[in-house]
Ligand code: GDP
């Protein structure tokens with residue numbers, strides 16, 4: 001499951017949820033490979049990637065990242081995907097208010113059916129497109145605070161806040177007792 005191995009080396013299942021096209025796959029590729037491919041079309045095909053980060057206290061966290069192959073279009077399949085996840089990253093596009101509404105739907109879904117101790121992050125992606133912004137930073141942070149989530153705005157294109165997103169999640173993971 002999304003469990004842990006020992007006190008110094010954590011291994012966690014992380015899933016991304018959110019509308020198709022908000023940049024979930026690009027966030028993962030930026031984090032894991034340091035790349036952004038502007039010509040990539042909406043993702044097809046499942047993918048599984050992992051990336052390990054080290055924290056200041058010498059803990060390592062191995063993220064096992066499940067990226068959807070468009071299952072976000074089929075709400076009925078979602079529980080299979082987020083089952084056992086220790087972390088859910090719910091993504092919207094700051095230029096697209098519908099994607100923000102959909103993110104709120106996913107948060108409610110996870111509250112109802114996700115693991116009770118799941119760590120949830122709300123991510124406003126495409127922050128580089130500030131001239132097209134339609135979802136205000138304050139609206140994102142207000143919603144996240146009400147729901148006990150960590151909030152951040154990112155850009156997979158410029159890499160802004162991508163590593164910070166995963167570092168902040170790592171810091172919030174429940175630690176096993178020694
Ligand atoms: P997914 O369906 O949520 O996995 O979305 P993708 O990762 O496939 O990205 C969808 C589209 O958004 C692609 O054309 C990306 O190039 C674009 N995109 C993703 N992230 C960003 C970003 O941070 N800024 C900008 N400007 N475009 C992005």
Ligand code: MG
Pocket residue numbers: 024025026042043067068070
């Ligand atoms: Mg994708």
